[in-house]
Amino acid sequence: MLKYSRQRESIKEFLMNSHDHPTADTVYSAIRIQYPNISLGTVYRNLSLLASTGEITKITCGDGADRFDADTHPHYHFLCDRCGHLEDMPMDPIGGLDELAKNFYQGRISGHQTFFYGTCPGCLKKEKEKA
Amino acid sequence: MLKYSRQRESIKEFLMNSHDHPTADTVYSAIRIQYPNISLGTVYRNLSLLASTGEITKITCGDGADRFDADTHPHYHFLCDRCGHLEDMPMDPIGGLDELAKNFYQGRISGHQTFFYGTCPGCLKKEKEKA
């Protein structure tokens, strides 16, 4: 049975106002302003909990720590291989991919994640300046 | 300047004959049969190196350790949320997504990765048997 906690509410609210896919540690730092005694374990536990209920999405992109996103609408991400910056891709995702996949796979498909990788505009600019 | 190493060749060959997306530790165990003194650090370094040259692909799916795949053709993966099994999706990927994305994004896009998640046929069966 799930019980209310002010820490969890605070974490959720912070994430809903974030649009830069913070890591657990970033969330921890932010929540600490309001709840100086919150522990990192509490942050991790609640982020996992919120992800398991589908209220937020956990993004594992292979670049260090996992990121979290309160925007659960289907959308693509882009990961810069230079600066590690993760951002939303400004494009509509291809629709119906899960449904299509169900025609080819016997298991239960609950969703998918797509992320692009490459070099972000900022790092591209720096690269050109050096050359 | 890149120098030949028998360990790297062995790692690459093992991966080319694997089709189950082994972790670094699994590769380590396998290579140790031939090279009992190889160190895990060497395995990690060479896997990273091979991934950076594009000879293999590193798959970070958020379930424990990273996996490695010598099949670099574009294809989707499926991760079971029960047993953690990672497998290839038996379907052709949507073509031209990178090109499409380039129309919407200012940076350099070098590729993308898509993985589906849900429950694999085996775990689905176990679930039904219990109920």
Add this chain to the structure above:
DNA sequence: TCAATAATAAAAATCATTACTATTATTGTA
């Protein structure tokens, strides 16, 4: 054959995340 240097083994260090435990907060009920 030799010098330069990339790659290695082995071990220690780091980083993200999870587990543990005693205490505190929440909740349904009397």
Add this chain to the structure above:
DNA sequence: TACAATAATAGTAATGATTTTTATTATTGA
């Protein structure tokens, strides 16, 4: 409101994957 049950917490220790360090070994071009 008071109380008992128990979920959640803080603080800390432990874990697991990966990276770094360093002295030694292997590869390579001259």
